[in-house]
Amino acid sequence: MAEALLRVEGLHAGYEGQNVLNDITFDVPKGSLITLLGPNGHGKTTLLRCISGLLRPTKGTITFDGERIDGMEAEKIVSRGVVMIPQGDMLFPEMSVYDNLRMGAYLKKANAEFEQNVEEIYTLLPRLKERTSQMARTLSGGERRMLAIGRGLLSGGEILMLDEPSLGLAPIVIDQIYEIIKDLKKQGRTLLLVEENASRIIDLAEQIHLVDTGTIVWHGGGKELESNPQVLETYLGG
Amino acid sequence: MDFFVQIIVSGLTFSAMYALAAVGLVLVWGAFNMLNMAHGIIMTLGAYFALLWAEFFGLPLIFAAPFAMLCGGLVGAMVYFVSAHWMIKQRNFETTIIIATFGLGMAMEAGLLKLLTELFHSSPYAQPLSMGAKSFIVATVPVSYQRLIIWGAALFLILILAAFLKRTTFGRAIRAVAQDSDAARLMGVRVRNVYIAVLALASALAGVSGIMLSSVKDVHPLMGGALMLKAFIVIVLAGLGNLTGALYAALLIGMVEATVKVLIADQYGFTAILILVILALIWKPAGIFGRSTVARQ
Numbered sequence: 001m002a003e004a005l006l007r008v009e010g011l012h013a014g015y016e017g018q019n020v021l022n023d024i025t026f027d028v029p030k031g032s033l034i035t036l037l038g039p040n041g042h043g044k045t046t047l048l049r050c051i052s053g054l055l056r057p058t059k060g061t062i063t064f065d066g067e068r069i070d071g072m073e074a075e076k077i078v079s080r081g082v083v084m085i086p087q088g089d090m091l092f093p094e095m096s097v098y099d100n101l102r103m104g105a106y107l108k109k110a111n112a113e114f115e116q117n118v119e120e121i122y123t124l125l126p127r128l129k130e131r132t133s134q135m136a137r138t139l140s141g142g143e144r145r146m147l148a149i150g151r152g153l154l155s156g157g158e159i160l161m162l163d164e165p166s167l168g169l170a171p172i173v174i175d176q177i178y179e180i181i182k183d184l185k186k187q188g189r190t191l192l193l194v195e196e197n198a199s200r201i202i203d204l205a206e207q208i209h210l211v212d213t214g215t216i217v218w219h220g221g222g223k224e225l226e227s228n229p230q231v232l233e234t235y236l237g238g
Numbered sequence: 239m240d241f242f243v244q245i246i247v248s249g250l251t252f253s254a255m256y257a258l259a260a261v262g263l264v265l266v267w268g269a270f271n272m273l274n275m276a277h278g279i280i281m282t283l284g285a286y287f288a289l290l291w292a293e294f295f296g297l298p299l300i301f302a303a304p305f306a307m308l309c310g311g312l313v314g315a316m317v318y319f320v321s322a323h324w325m326i327k328q329r330n331f332e333t334t335i336i337i338a339t340f341g342l343g344m345a346m347e348a349g350l351l352k353l354l355t356e357l358f359h360s361s362p363y364a365q366p367l368s369m370g371a372k373s374f375i376v377a378t379v380p381v382s383y384q385r386l387i388i389w390g391a392a393l394f395l396i397l398i399l400a401a402f403l404k405r406t407t408f409g410r411a412i413r414a415v416a417q418d419s420d421a422a423r424l425m426g427v428r429v430r431n432v433y434i435a436v437l438a439l440a441s442a443l444a445g446v447s448g449i450m451l452s453s454v455k456d457v458h459p460l461m462g463g464a465l466m467l468k469a470f471i472v473i474v475l476a477g478l479g480n481l482t483g484a485l486y487a488a489l490l491i492g493m494v495e496a497t498v499k500v501l502i503a504d505q506y507g508f509t510a511i512l513i514l515v516i517l518a519l520i521w522k523p524a525g526i527f528g529r530s531t532v533a534r535q
Contacts, residue, residue, distance in 0.1 A: 052424060053423070054420055054423070054424070073423070073428075074420075074423040074424055075423050075426050075427060075428050075429065078423075078424060078425065078426040079426050083424075084424055086421070086424065090418055090420065090421035090424065091418075091421070092413065092414050092417045092418060092421065092422075093417060094413070094417055095410070095413060095414070095417070099410055099413075102407075102410060103410060103411070103414050103422070103425045103427075104425060106407065106410075106411060106425045106426050106427055107425075107426040111407060151425075155425065155426070
């Protein structure tokens with residue numbers, strides 16, 4: 001496997017003295033798609049919040065491209081190339097689709113390449129072009145998710161972290177979202193995907209880390225998970 | 239007809255001053271839920287900075303307002319570092335910052351009085367940027383050129399501000415922080431810099447409001463308090479954090495005040511505004527243009 005672009009080692013974190021993550025360790029090699037799989041409320045989002053700098057870990061290290069990023073401000077981490085597409089999208093509701101996309105390219109380098117890159121985003125996500133002057137708050141759930149993905153892609157990050165991209169969407173929209181993820185994988189992008197639905201990622205991810213009560217309880221490839229009914233039954237309800 | 243012209247002229251003048259004063263408060267509230275109670279003294283300081291530039295230093299009048307804006311901006315940034323910087327991560331920031339800036343405003347006001355008493359005198363000065371009584375006649379009502387300047391300056395600054403917020407990268411970042419500061423951080427926005435810049439920008443505008451007010455009255459150390467109170471009423475009537483709403487509310491309040499002052503008596507102007515606000519808040523508790531709840535994210 002390629003050298004790790006992102007490395008999380010012995011990470012502990014929580015809220016107001018309550019520990020949520022316990023001794024989390026995993027690598028994300030460059031150009032790979034790694035998945036954090038597990039039921040809701042078991043720390044996956046907290047883990048992404050730590051990596052992106054929205055939450056400070058209480059112990060452990062996070063290294064990106066050889067540089068320690070744990071304890072850095074979120075705005076500095078994103079400037080290093082770690083981009084998060086959060087659960088619930090976190091769009092700017094009172095801004096147009098175009099302005100939301102522009103915010104994705106806020107950093108200097110991305111801003112300089114915006115006009116060129118936004119056309120690529122419109123090709124990848126044509127619905128956004130149709131809605132370009134529409135306020136983000138007026139979009140449907142699927143469109144919002146596409147906007148969040150487009151905005152994340154425009155930041156020009158080296159690693160894209162997607163937090164439950166299928167959450168709350170209709171099956172047909174989930175299919176579209178996963179087509180986009182497959183495209184990104186084909187392009188060689190490094191992706192860290194958080195998901196609770198095993199069937200969606202079994203064929204897609206190089207490596208799956210099963211997160212349960214804030215700990216990685218199992219890891220392996222998609223085929224290994226598929227052939228391990230005990231793990232599926234115990235942690236994912238079959 | 240004369241009454242009508244008088245109401246329009248006075249109403250637009252009040253509205254212009256209230257709008258400019260309120261816009262600053264709205265910007266700061268919108269960006270990080272801070273009600274800056276030192277806004278009034280910053281308006282006062284704006285008038286004194288212009289006075290200092292033109293009267294005491296004898297420098298060209300044309301640069302007095304930009305100088306006052308610059309100094310106002312620096313005072314705004316200072317307000318951030320003295321107060322908000324230490325409290326912004328606290329749970330009750332919205333409440334504690336009101337108390338902190340109220341105290342800071344009082345200290346600044348006392349400091350200004352002390353300085354003026356010792357160095358000069360604290361009684362009113364004439365604002366050198368005022369054109370005085372020079373006027374032209376509409377119907378039979380004299381309209382001073384100073385009022386035209388106030389309307390033009392307020393309109394110009396508000397349009398510039400709107401273009402800045404709408405069209406520039408940093409303006410967009412300010413709007414982004416106001417809507418979701420965590421999301422803005424994930425885009426690479428240095429949120430703290432936005433807070434400082436917003437306070438500086440609001441204070442620069444407050445400086446101009448102070449010049450406007452002193453150009454139709456006088457420069458004196460307590461002049462900003464009443465204007466700040468009216469600006470607060472404007473933003474409460476509009477709904478906290480609503481920029482466009484604040485402009486409409488400023489127009490409404492300015493016109494109501496002028497109507498009552500012209501048709502009834504001067505002293506009932508403020509009473510009329512308060513009655514209007516009470517009725518409006520009974521009708522819509524979150525303000526005319528406000529959302530049903532106001533909560534810090």
